[in-house]
Amino acid sequence: MEQNDLPYGVLVDFYEKIEATTSRLAMTDYLVALFKKTPTNVLDKVIYLTQGQLRPDYEGVELGVAEKLTLRAISKASGVSLKSVEELYKKTGDPGLVAEELLSKPRQSAGLLGYIGEETGKRELMVSHVYNSLMKIALASGEGSQDTKINTLASLLSDASPKEAKYIVRTVTGKLRLGIADMTILDALAVAFTGTKSARDVLERAYTRRPDLGFIARTLAEKGLEAVRSIRIEVGVPILPMxxxxxxxxxxxxxxxxxxxxxxxxxxxxxxxxxxxxxxxxxxxxxxxxxxxxxxxxxxxxxxxxxxxxxxxxxxxxxxxxxxxxxxxxxxxxxxxxxxxxxxxxxxxxxxxxxxxxxxxxxxxxxxxxxxxxxxxxxxxxxxxxxxxxxxxxxxxxxxxxxxxxxxxxxxxxxxxxxxxxxxxxxxxxxxxxxxxxxxKRDYRMEMTDTVDLVVVGAFHGRGKRAGTYGALLMAAYDPNSDTFKTVCKVGSGFTDEDLANLPKLLEPYKIPHRHPRVVSKLEADVWFVPAVVLEIIGAEITLSPLHTCALGKIEPDSGLAVRFPRFTGRYRFDKKPEQATTESELIEMYKSQRKTVVQA
Incomplete structure (x- = not known):
């Protein structure tokens, strides 16, 4: 390993472990091990890449590359015709898997680099090179920018192993799907660099003032906890809202x-x-x-x-x-x-x-x-x-x-x-x-007359007229105390035909093969998602339910809370992060207010 860099393959190995686990504790342990292994000067890059981005959100550096451009880059790197690449994509639905499969075969012609065979002995791909290439793709604009994006990505894929190519493509298309919470990264940083989670409060305080995990990590690794403690509000850098x-x-x-x-x-x-x-x-x-x-x-x-x-x-x-x-x-x-x-x-x-x-x-x-x-x-x-x-x-x-x-x-x-x-x-x-x-917002007398903002964590396949799309979505509330999402209802009403047609495409970037570690559910969904998309939901009332995990055991033993007769209002809350959704404690208060009114009546 170069002392000042990290092989991208090492990062990918950790991605595979994180992607496979259903344990939040294991996820944190993997991150601790990764951060300890990462040289200080690329620690921020590793964290940004693990978040599926290149810079903090507020800087507006958008990595998303259109699928058509990505498939063209895969074609160029693998020497496989674009038509064949597109056909494979239709079967898998995951451009990362397409890249992995096609680049695992001997290259017929790599377009950019000429013939590449097994005997060529490619150089080891490093995190800095991957990051800088992705930044070049993100910043390309104006005339010729599409060619720049395609050629840069194709060159990167040509240097990558099949497994590395899978994660590069998932990163550029916004489909990394790790779903690691910012607070989990702070936990891991605290343990990796101070030996204990007790330093998490100092890191979180800094994060509220400067929500840039890469910056906080570099500051901690290079200058120590006291330097993190001295981070202040800065005009031009948003703070976390109250x-x-x-x-x-x-x-x-x-x-x-x-x-x-x-x-x-x-x-x-x-x-x-x-x-x-x-x-x-x-x-x-x-x-x-x-x-x-x-x-x-x-x-x-x-x-x-x-x-x-x-x-x-x-x-x-x-x-x-x-x-x-x-x-x-x-x-x-x-x-x-x-x-x-x-x-x-x-x-x-x-x-x-x-x-x-x-x-x-x-x-x-x-x-x-x-x-x-x-x-x-x-x-x-x-x-x-x-x-x-x-x-x-x-x-x-x-x-x-x-x-x-x-x-x-x-x-x-x-x-x-x-x-x-x-x-x-x-x-x-x-x-x-x-x-x-x-x-x-509203008085909860007799019925649930106010909306709640819930997070899509799973889905159930549709039948009959809804065959080919989702029949219902599994919705969850956020519990900030455990940093998890707890199920509240299955919602299948309120969606227009257009909504139903678009749902698979909307949710595809967040699709994963198992329940996410931050999702607490008794129900087994047909499809699971990284908690990301927030929908506004209305219902008849909030009731006790043995099937859902929101507030489980907090009001009645073995029962949680559920929204009865839930319905989508038509409002997609793209303005909200999943952690800004309605919380478990809010639903508990709504339920208590409802019950109190019924008793008084």
């Missing part, structure tokens, strides 16, 4: 928040984290994607704030320019396009409602209580500006006022209200879901 719990009983909400709260309209838009440094503005989504190019008007709005350097949070909301009425989230999603952005701006104008500030002119504000942060935010927001406004909010200390404000929010086209703690402890908890913020 999250909220959910309750449907206004009395219980006020009790949780100490008797009073700041009630805030919960707008039906896209949450945005806006950064500004001088004339430069960055916009990041809840998933930390860079969405600056989608909203040039919002960039201009941010330049009107009375500060040169800040990080603020708000909600981008589409509105009807003729009536001023707010439009639903689905209308706003028309702005998420690469082309005709100017036309989309005209058709779907937006406003921004600011609700928090976490950084101002070199100072972190996350430890300041909410009322103080709100005053600072107000001081930099221009008055009487119709494009950028403070969120509508009101201090309340009784159920009647909270309900009146809730009804006002609903009548204005909002989803409900956010109820936020105003005490000395009301800090900004980056990346945390706690009882400082509570969503009050």
């Amino acid at each position: 999250l909220a719990e959910r309750l449907g009983d206004p009395g219980e909400i006020l009790e949780k928040l100490g008797g009073s709260c700041l009630a805030e309209f919960k707008y039906d838009g896209e949450r945005v984290q806006a950064h500004r440094k001088g004339d430069k503005v960055w916009l990041f989504s809840r998933r930390l994607e860079n969405i600056t190019s989608h909203y040039p008007d919002v960039v201009n709005f941010m330049l009107t704030l009375k500060a040169d350097e800040f990080i603020v949070e708000g909600e981008i909301v589409a509105y009807n320019p003729d009536t001023g009425d707010m439009l639903p989230f689905q209308e706003l999603m028309h702005r998420r396009r690469k082309y005709d952005v100017k036309k989309a701006m005209e058709e779907y104008p937006v406003r921004v409602y600011l609700f928090d500030i976490v950084y101002l002119n070199g100072e972190e504000l996350i430890e300041k209580p909410l009322p103080e942060r709100r005053k600072i935010l107000e001081s930099i927001t221009p008055p009487r500006d119709e494009n950028i406004l403070l969120s509508q909010a009101k201090l309340v200390d009784n159920v009647k006022d909270l309900m009146l404000f809730f009804e006002e929010a609903i009548s204005e086209g909002c989803e409900g209200v956010m109820c936020k703690s105003t005490g000395n402890q009301s800090i900004y908890q980056m990346g945390a879901r706690g009882w400082l913020w509570i969503k009050f």
Whole structure:
């Protein structure tokens, strides 16, 4: 092994072990062994590749290569006709397996490199070479970029063993399918470089400020834990957003928040984290994607704030320019396009409602209580500006006022209200879901009238009219305490014919041959997926169920919680990571609120 690099074959060997395990502990152990074996100067590259990416999400370096281009590169590297490559792909459905099979045979003609036979003795493929080649593919643009991508990938595949080729192709097509959670990587880093998981808290704190696992790993390996502890918020690098719990009983909400709260309209838009440094503005989504190019008007709005350097949070909301009425989230999603952005701006104008500030002119504000942060935010927001406004909010200390404000929010086209703690402890908890913020979206009286966001973890083959697609999806809630996904329901209703036709293609990149280690299920699905796709689900009510694992044993022995008569609302939550889905504790609270109402009735 070269001292400053890692053979890509070593990385692939670990991928095979991780892909084969159903144990999260084993997955972590494999990662610990991998990180210990990896030279420091390529540790960040190894971590990015293991995540199926080249840089952190917020940098927007997209690796995804179209399947047609990938198949052409496989054809060029293997010397097999494109038609034969395409036919094999139709049989397997996995371009990685296509590359592995075709490159395991003696090459007839490699196109790029001439004849390659078994006797040529190829050089050992190193991680740095793979990474740099993939970065060249990702950054290729403009005239001739397709040829650059094909030739670079074909050259890389020609140097690769069949097994290495399989994982290279899966990486470039976004189908690596390892599904390793960020928190699992932090656990493994803690053990690999400090000998104990107890250092995980320091790493996680740094990760909330700079969600870049490659950067944190290199810092830890090169400079030690104290250097990681000193990582600070930086303008232009998104922080992990604070999250909220959910309750449907206004009395219980006020009790949780100490008797009073700041009630805030919960707008039906896209949450945005806006950064500004001088004339430069960055916009990041809840998933930390860079969405600056989608909203040039919002960039201009941010330049009107009375500060040169800040990080603020708000909600981008589409509105009807003729009536001023707010439009639903689905209308706003028309702005998420690469082309005709100017036309989309005209058709779907937006406003921004600011609700928090976490950084101002070199100072972190996350430890300041909410009322103080709100005053600072107000001081930099221009008055009487119709494009950028403070969120509508009101201090309340009784159920009647909270309900009146809730009804006002609903009548204005909002989803409900956010109820936020105003005490000395009301800090900004980056990346945390706690009882400082509570969503009050709907009252759960008599039936489940609010939606939940659940993660697709499995599927069941369709029959009859649904033959050839999926008849139902196995849906799960997220449990942050165990970092797992626990099943809640099988959903087969609410899908249009178009949805049903597209589901196999949508879910194909996440298909794996066994239950994922982070999925807890009593049911045996026909098909399993890496937890990745979030769907909005509505149902009749939340009930006890011996079949599902969400809240198993937490309310009744041997029973979990299930959504009864679940139905897909038609809303794909591509704006949410799976870890931002509805949590197990939220469903427990919804169930308790339901039961309490039934007893009172």
